[in-house]
Amino acid sequence: MKKLITLLLLTTAFIGQAQNLISNVPNRNTTSLNGVWNYIIDPYQTGFYSFHLDQYDKQAKPSNGAFFNNYHAANKQELVEYDFDKSAQITIPGDWNSQVPELKYYEGNVWFKKSFDYDLKDKKRLFVYFGAINYKADVYLNGKKLGTHEGGFTPFNYEVTSIVKPKGNYLVVKVDNTRHKEDVPTVNTDWWNYGGITRDVTLIEENESFIEDYNIQLKKGNAALISGFVKINNFNPAQNQVTVSIPELKVNYKGKVGADGIVNFEIPAKKISYWSPENPKLYDVTIDFNGQKLRDNIGFRTIETQGDKILLNGKQIFLRGISIHEENAKGGRANSEEDALRLLNWAKELGCNYVRLAHYPHNENMVRTADKMGLMVWEEIPVYWTVEFTNKNTYQNAQDQLTAAITRDKNRASIIIWSMANETPVSDARNNFIKDLVAHTKTLDNTRLISAALLTHNVKGVGMIDDEIGKSLDIIAFNQYLGWYGGNLENAEKTFWDTPYNKPVIVSEFGGDAKAGFHGEKNERWTEEYQEYLYIQNLKMIEKIPHLSGLSPWILVDFRSPKRLLPGIQDGYNRKGLISNDGEKKKAFYIMQDWYAKKKKE
Ligand code: GCU
Numbered sequence: 001m002k003k004l005i006t007l008l009l010l011t012t013a014f015i016g017q018a019q020n021l022i023s024n025v026p027n028r029n030t031t032s033l034n035g036v037w038n039y040i041i042d043p044y045q046t047g048f049y050s051f052h053l054d055q056y057d058k059q060a061k062p063s064n065g066a067f068f069n070n071y072h073a074a075n076k077q078e079l080v081e082y083d084f085d086k087s088a089q090i091t092i093p094g095d096w097n098s099q100v101p102e103l104k105y106y107e108g109n110v111w112f113k114k115s116f117d118y119d120l121k122d123k124k125r126l127f128v129y130f131g132a133i134n135y136k137a138d139v140y141l142n143g144k145k146l147g148t149h150e151g152g153f154t155p156f157n158y159e160v161t162s163i164v165k166p167k168g169n170y171l172v173v174k175v176d177n178t179r180h181k182e183d184v185p186t187v188n189t190d191w192w193n194y195g196g197i198t199r200d201v202t203l204i205e206e207n208e209s210f211i212e213d214y215n216i217q218l219k220k221g222n223a224a225l226i227s228g229f230v231k232i233n234n235f236n237p238a239q240n241q242v243t244v245s246i247p248e249l250k251v252n253y254k255g256k257v258g259a260d261g262i263v264n265f266e267i268p269a270k271k272i273s274y275w276s277p278e279n280p281k282l283y284d285v286t287i288d289f290n291g292q293k294l295r296d297n298i299g300f301r302t303i304e305t306q307g308d309k310i311l312l313n314g315k316q317i318f319l320r321g322i323s324i325h326e327e328n329a330k331g332g333r334a335n336s337e338e339d340a341l342r343l344l345n346w347a348k349e350l351g352c353n354y355v356r357l358a359h360y361p362h363n364e365n366m367v368r369t370a371d372k373m374g375l376m377v378w379e380e381i382p383v384y385w386t387v388e389f390t391n392k393n394t395y396q397n398a399q400d401q402l403t404a405a406i407t408r409d410k411n412r413a414s415i416i417i418w419s420m421a422n423e424t425p426v427s428d429a430r431n432n433f434i435k436d437l438v439a440h441t442k443t444l445d446n447t448r449l450i451s452a453a454l455l456t457h458n459v460k461g462v463g464m465i466d467d468e469i470g471k472s473l474d475i476i477a478f479n480q481y482l483g484w485y486g487g488n489l490e491n492a493e494k495t496f497w498d499t500p501y502n503k504p505v506i507v508s509e510f511g512g513d514a515k516a517g518f519h520g521e522k523n524e525r526w527t528e529e530y531q532e533y534l535y536i537q538n539l540k541m542i543e544k545i546p547h548l549s550g551l552s553p554w555i556l557v558d559f560r561s562p563k564r565l566l567p568g569i570q571d572g573y574n575r576k577g578l579i580s581n582d583g584e585k586k587k588a589f590y591i592m593q594d595w596y597a598k599k600k601k602e
Contacts, residue, residue, distance in 0.1 A: 020233065021407045022157050023213045025129055025202055026364065027295050033114050033128075033171065033201040037092045038084040040067060040111040041103070047082060047111055048138070048174060057138070057145045067111045068140035070170040084113040084170075092201060093131065095194035098332025105562070107193055112173045118203065119166045125206045125234075126164050128171065129157040131199025131335070131363060135183065138174040150397055151184065152177070153360035153382065154404035157204070173197060184397045185382040190574060191325055191359070192560035198333040199363050209234045211287055211294050215410050216244065218300050219266060220447045223274070223313070226251065226267040226300065230287055235261035243288040257289075274313045275299030275413040277353040280374030282413075299371060299413025303449060305474050308547035310449070310504045312376070312416070319376065319550025320596045321354035322347050322578070323509060325559040326362045331581060334362075340369040346556055346579060347375060350589065351596030356508060356552035359384050359422050361405040370414035377412070378451070378508075378552065379405060380419035383437070389429035398433070399440050406444045418445070421452040423479055431468050438472045451475040453508040456497070465499040475549070476501050479509035482541060483534040484576075492537035497545045504549035510538050511554040514588065515569045516580035526569050531576075532587040539595050553592060557581060 022028070040047065047067025049055055056066035064071045064080055073080045090096060096103040096110055103110075120126050128141065134152030138145070142165065146158035177195030179187040212233035219227035226249075230242045240257040244265065249272060255263040273281040282297040301313050309316045324343055328334040334343065344366070347355050356378040357366060370377050381401045388394040402418070409415050420437045424430050438450050454467040456478050465478045476499055483489040499505060514531035522533035535553070542551060558577035564570035573581060578589040 019127075019157060019159060020212055021155060021404055022127060022129060022204060022233075023407055024294060024296050024411070025155075025204060026368070029205045030129075031116075031118070031203040031205070033116060033203060034092055035114075036089045037112045037114045037197075038087045039090045039096070039113070040082055040084065040087050041106070042067070042109045042111055042174075045109050048109070057140070062143070066143075067174070068138075068145070068172040069143045070113055070172055084111075084172075090196075092197045093199045093333075093335045095134070095196040095198050095333045097192065097194050097196075098330055103195075106195065107178050108195075109174060109176045109178075110195065112175065112197060114171045114201070116169050116171065116203075117167045118164050118169060120161065120164055120205070123208055125159060125161045125208060125210070127157045127159050127204040127206065129155065129200075129202045129204055130197065131155050131201070133173065133175055133197050133199075134177055134193075134195055134333075135179070136176045137197075140172045142169055151401045151404070152198070153362075154401045155199070155364075155408055156404065171201075182388050182391050182394050184387055184394060184401060185359070185384040186387045188385055189359075189382075190561050190563050192562060194333045196333075199335050206233070207290060207292055209236045209239055209290055210292055211242075211289050213407060214287060214294075215445075216285055216296075216298055217411060217413075217447055218302055221302075221304075223272070223302050224268060224270060226269050227265065229262050229264045230255075230257070230289070232257050232261040232289065235259070239290040241289070243286075245286045245288070246283050248283055269300075272300050275301040275371075275374075276312055277374040277376065280372060280414075282371060296411060297371070298411050301413050303416045303447070305449060305504055308502050308504050308549065310475070310549045317353070317549075318599060318602075319354040319506060319552070320352050320599055321356055321378070321506075321550055321552035322350055322352050322592075323356040323358045323552045323555045324362075325358055325555060325557070326360070326366070327557065327559050327581070329583070331560055335365065337365045337369060340365045343556065344369055344373055344375055348373065349593070350556075350578065351593050351600060354378070354416075354550060354552065356380070356419075358555070361401070361409070364408060367409050367412045367414060371412050375414055377415045378417040378419055379409060379415050380422065380453075381405060381437075383421035383424060383434070385423055386425060387433075389424075389427060389433040395433055395436065398437060402437060402441060403444065406441065410445050415448060417449045417451050417475060419451050419453065419477075420473075423453055423455050425455075426467060434469050435472050449474040451477045451506070451508075454478045456480060459498075461496075463495065463497040465497060465501075465505065470499070470501045470503070473503070475504050475506055476547070477506040477508035479554070480507065481510060481512070482538055484512035489534060489537040492541040493544075495541045497541075499546065501547075503547065505545055505547040506549060507542055507545065507551040507553075509552065509554035510542070511535075511576040513570070513575035514586050515575055516558075516582070516584040516586050518569070526566075526575070528587045532591055535588040535591040539591070553578070
């Protein structure tokens, strides 16, 4: 009984804040809440505030007007001005902009409701897990507030053990994708502000004590030592045995969990088949704890720099990459494995061994598919352009998103680079903001490389990459747009770059727009011929960049942007894709494909 009270206290104590993130959800005992949900468009937040703006969920007895009560009139007289069950329906996961025509440009509040039954057995615990909600979510179950989460591209979960009932549960989520200066990203982005529950919603059933998280990777600098930890939620000293087994490596480690609920380990392993693009070997790993078996597929590889070289498994590599936004074939947020295969197969067809997932952590299907396909990954948080670097809450938000991304993906061999930012303006505040993010990253994962996409400036006719924060980065990445935002393509071969850093350099973006099927002379902007010539000339210049270790042209596929408005050409799309949003390959695709084919043979 005592334990049950503790558990109840534990659960109740946590209601109202996102709890420690549960990792490896795809391999747990789950029930999906994906599918058809009801939704209510609520631009005045009528379901959240009274007419005098009292917040309903802060009231001792919230009014029937609070949408999270999913209330239905008790009789013919009672006044209730909403009804989820009679409201429109939408498919979750999925943004509302691409599913509901009148919501294409909508930025504001939409409520979602899903009813479900769940028979939770005694001594079991239940959590609700969201892959991502853009941008801010207020989450309720059976009228009780679970918490509020900010950040549109990282997962979070809440325990609902003490709230869920066998029949008639209603999960209500208020989503607000209004942009604010202090948010991450801030108000100005070159991508569509897709709102909604854009990734999977999953119920996770666990034992009273369970494996919450773990890290199983090669120890930094030691290719024969698997190191990491297993973290137990609600640790009970009477059950302290953990086993980590990797049969193919003859690993069968047994350890004891400490009072902090954690067991750290270092396991010697011989004859590892190291993960690489040519050999994307993933091992079956099983963690046993207290009757729970949690399986994962994990690759082992080393990634490091040596001077200006990037070494994968001790061998120098060149990153043949492409940048990718998270959009599906219907002009909405991608999420499924099918979406991931469509994008990553195109990257493979281009000749890539690497992808830059811009400008935010993509869904888990994307990184797990990259693991399987042998594509190295740059994963980035949306510290994009002019976030509020002097705002402490903005920093905490960025750090929380970084923590969630690393917690979710730290066992993915494909991820080799954590990126802190994109094209942020130089200032002391910004330098400190990013240096703090770098330091934080290293406390969570000291094995991967750290970078950021930097801007450059011109010094006596030479492109200079000497951003101060380069000192804190392992890889110097920069974006340049010769021939699109300035510069002269004819002189490309006489355009030179330099950097004071003896570190690997990646051109993280270059490119230009072309409307697929629009043809003309190579000097006519927006034609495929212009984009083709831009690639030809840029590649001649890029080949000469000192310490060049990779590139990720901007971008694989045309993508929606509210900033791209030229009628008949852009129509709300950024057209720098090598492939159109209708899947047509442009002439520049083949220029890049040829260049990578030659590079691969070097
Ligand atoms: C910038 C930015 C991208 C943007 C691109 C463009 O470098 O990083 O997010 O889409 O340039 O202007 O097309």
